[in-house]
Amino acid sequence: MNSARTDDQEFSGTNSNLFALYRTMCRIRSFEERVGELFVRGQSAGSMLHLSIGEESAAAGVCAAMEPKDTFTTHHRGHGIFLARGADPARMMAEIGGKEAGYCHGKGGSMHIADMGLGHLGANAIVGGGIPAVVGAGLSALHKKTGAVSVAFFGDGATGQGVLYESMNMAALWKLPVLFCCINNQYGMGTRIDQATANPVLHERAAAFGLNAQTVDGLDVETVAETAQTMIDDARKGIPGFLVVDCYRFYGHARKDKSPYRDSNEEETGRQKDPIAFARNLLIESKISNDAELNSLDVDISAEMDATIDFTMGQTEPPLTSMFRDVYAPDQPEPEPLQTRLSRVLSRELPANGGH
Amino acid sequence: MNSARTDDQEFSGTNSNLFALYRTMCRIRSFEERVGELFVRGQSAGSMLHLSIGEESAAAGVCAAMEPKDTFTTHHRGHGIFLARGADPARMMAEIGGKEAGYCHGKGGSMHIADMGLGHLGANAIVGGGIPAVVGAGLSALHKKTGAVSVAFFGDGATGQGVLYESMNMAALWKLPVLFCCINNQYGMGTRIDQATANPVLHERAAAFGLNAQTVDGLDVETVAETAQTMIDDARKGIPGFLVVDCYRFYGHARKDKSPYRDSNEEETGRQKDPIAFARNLLIESKISNDAELNSLDVDISAEMDATIDFTMGQTEPPLTSMFRDVYAPDQPEPEPLQTRLSRVLSRELPANGGH
């Protein structure tokens, strides 16, 4: 851990690694709280909002180890990762609200957000669905000699999906610049990891395929960041890895779920594994920062995140005409709308464009 | 190994375990040679015939450890397994010839043979396709307290299929009476195992899921049988296992494949791993049997297997009317044949049965 500081350092956390990681984690948590709020206001598109509170160290730590040219995919609980990668929270919130101003013009939403500019190849509502794409991104990097690494973020639940094993095998076989990052928050919906597998030491499976595999405690974001750095560096050299970040899902599976399937003692204990509280203590104890600075950081972040809600509330839904757009690239005509087709059929007219 | 015999035993191998295993292996090889012949005569249904020559010890050894109530599924290279289980070679050959008298009335063929009487839940032309069924069979055994074990036989190539991992995980989680038996003949078509994975020690993957996992050398059928016995006994007690039988695919992937992708030196060496030659030596060296007895066994087997060809040649293809049978259970009407439908439509008639 690099967090200890010597007394002659200037008293501002802003140049410290830990401070930066801490700030990222705070922004994630604050953003997620706002997502919950958007939902309560009835302004989110859909009821499927999966918050990453408690898992911020995985997002902050791993993304800190990535280079701008690197790419990644995420699972359905990917807000934190995308934010840590540098996303604009306002455009994210707008997307989650199903607004035209969002990253995907309101067509994707929370579970289908992506941004090619930041190398985000997409969140996924299919558990495991985005994993094999990093194998292909790894092939691209090799073929085009870009030196880019591609990271697949997914949950412990995705270890139930066969395609993960197919992907790990290919990555190991071809020595691809790929990192599999399993955010083990102990639950897939209501199923605790030990109810989903006989061996919850998940990285052992990856090792059996020949991957560089280990588990790190997500309580300490610096350890996560350092481990991720080593593993991403290795991946860049052709030694693909599998990193499990152990953490705890603080709240329900989706915004509405009250987690009746787990008892409050367990939740109590689980929430003690709070990477933000841990880092805050560390920042203060090691005198990198102090209460005042951290409180004012909180205020700034709150303001920034509040603004994402205001922004989103002011945005419009995508226009109906956009519905038929982007099913295909522009070279192929948009699908003919049902009403156009039926009016035509019933009035015995030809298609407007002659059908081409 | 139990093969050593004391001099006071009567001189006939027929009571010996090894002799029985040897006989099973010889019958398999002889049968497979006849399948090749059927193909050459143009009497096999289809060109997709996968012979298990070189892999006889897996079939003989594992099936010897199974009880009559046990069930199993196989891959596409399953003739040997089914024979070792006690199948009638004539009905097998007829099925491979696409004849009505075959196990599946000529609809299934080499890759889709099954027999509920012998607990054969089906061969499969989909690599890995039959594996998860044993998980269900294991659930049945638990639920109905039958004490039956279910064995999935598949090739090394199936370790590329995600569904294998999903199945292993469920079997381990639920402590099912299941054995996964991977017949590692070193090749999936033209791809050598080390060209398909970075870690060819396949059983390590199973261990990582919490399965009882090991690899056995297929050269020695007795070791295969004993290991299988232990693992099947364990499975019956709720400790599911994964057994890799190491062997070599003596010939091409399918009957026509001349294996240009591997060199003759390698084939030479590979074919030295001959479980039949090994067992024959052992039978003679340990004086369980002698040349004369074994030669006469060969003659008997040849005659038995020749007869399967003669039988098959005399059989007819299934009648055309059987085409529409067994798509559904008899409670649902057979699909209306195209010609019936079209004649009806063109002559504006109603369906014969009023549509029901």
Next chain:
Amino acid sequence: MTMMTYRDALRQALIDQMKADDNVIIMGEEVGRYGGAYGVTKDLITMFGETRVLDTPISEAGIVGAAIGAAMTGLRPVAELMYVDFIGMTMDQLGNQAAKIRYMFGGQIGVPMVLRTQGGTGRSAGAQHSQSLEGYIMHTPGLRLAMPATVSDAYHLLRQAMAQPDPVVFIEHKGLYTLKQDVDLTREPPAWGEANVLRHGADLVIVTYSRQVHFALEAAPKLAATGIEATVIDLRTLNPLDFETIRPFVEQTGRAMVVTESVLTAGVAAELTARISEECFDFLHEPVIRVAGEDIPISVSPKLEAASVPTPALIEKIARKMFQ
């Protein structure tokens, strides 16, 4: 007669059939402790225990494969696929195994399993959680396919499905779980495979199923107000398909509309249109009209989502155009 919701009727069917047949087991993601993503299996694990209600890992292909093996060895598994959108992972097990086992093996054995799942729009759940994929199943010989629209069918069709000798894909609609209707749980249900004529009208026949039945029934009185009387047929099962219930109405009215939430091209709407056009050719005054999902993915935007599939207003509008 009891008032109950579609959800509760499904749940009651599971309970009653599990009581009636010891071999019925339920397996799937979150079916046990969680009670099912849409609550259909709530508390069943308490009632029947962990050996009959199995929470599985997130392994759709493995779940369906395991159900196949269980069905072949004497159980009657009801596997749950949380969303029909996940059927892609299971299509090999469903299409190459479950659907073909009886046939390939010469009739030796069947696969008496049910795959319960739900589909459709209505919760702005996005492109991967809002689809209507029954077309894939209908295009796969060997799979039976039931899609209940009413509370009564939720109960009776599910119980019947659980007694079928062949695999049944049973697709509920996520927009119907809270539908409340009167239901007689004890009556003799209509025979499996029979369509249900829910409204009689001499001008037009609307052939539909699942949630769109309600949309058609909503449109019908408004049409009647403009002088167009519509017959509304709920297919209940798509395989078997009860064409003979449709036929006389088309012959009588000369006008048919088929309505489905699944995408237009090469799916259920195409089949129904083709069948009617073939079988009732001489009787048709107008082409059979397909009101279907647009040929696009579903957006998460509620506005775009709602516009992607038929609505009562759309049915009404198009039906009226058929008479202009």
Next chain:
Amino acid sequence: MTMMTYRDALRQALIDQMKADDNVIIMGEEVGRYGGAYGVTKDLITMFGETRVLDTPISEAGIVGAAIGAAMTGLRPVAELMYVDFIGMTMDQLGNQAAKIRYMFGGQIGVPMVLRTQGGTGRSAGAQHSQSLEGYIMHTPGLRLAMPATVSDAYHLLRQAMAQPDPVVFIEHKGLYTLKQDVDLTREPPAWGEANVLRHGADLVIVTYSRQVHFALEAAPKLAATGIEATVIDLRTLNPLDFETIRPFVEQTGRAMVVTESVLTAGVAAELTARISEECFDFLHEPVIRVAGEDIPISVSPKLEAASVPTPALIEKIARKMFQ
């Protein structure tokens, strides 16, 4: 003009496009050292090396998923699925990912990949190696779908597919690999998406694709001998579907037959029938006639296999009935 086989034309298309575009890579089971199960990629690994021709493990879902990721990051992968029958394993990656990525992500990026595969009967390869599953693809918005019948299209359509900005499923027919025809590799091919009118006749239009094009062309002269002149249209691509080439012929002849090897119900035949029936309603003298695969699995028995799908004789027979 050169005489070559369908197989060699496909191979040549791969070679020429790989030379023209460095970003093209080939990946799949046995595509390298083995040269492809049907020999289409023979020796390509020697010509282009192991980094551009990748032998994969037997991991269909992973292969398609990897191709998607490669396509999103600048490569133009051609993934091979050895048999279209294995598409079940890939349907999630194809249907939920490849098909929807452009749309879900608001048009940011496409997935310019080709999934080459082959289907159909003719080798008594049994129920799991003989299917024609293009219906699943046609029913999935976002996937383009090409099915070459001729040697010329094998070459030109494949090259065009490899330059499409969206995922293309490219389905060859296992019965056509040895087909030999004249081909002009250098000519400007017809525009992507245009159907091909291969024969003109005033009495009947036969709309088909893939191997059945040849069956229709075989039946046509025999029909002519009995006084029935048939137009034969090869669709070449099913998505996009070139209906405007079909329309005038239906309007002219008033009789249409659609022919496909895929199973009848809820598939390609249904779509074509529905489209023609809707669009050309007033012109039809007879219902559109669907000549399709029977609604059954394919048997391994060569006799049953052959009887499961349309043949030239069947096309002829049914066409003649249309005029009785």
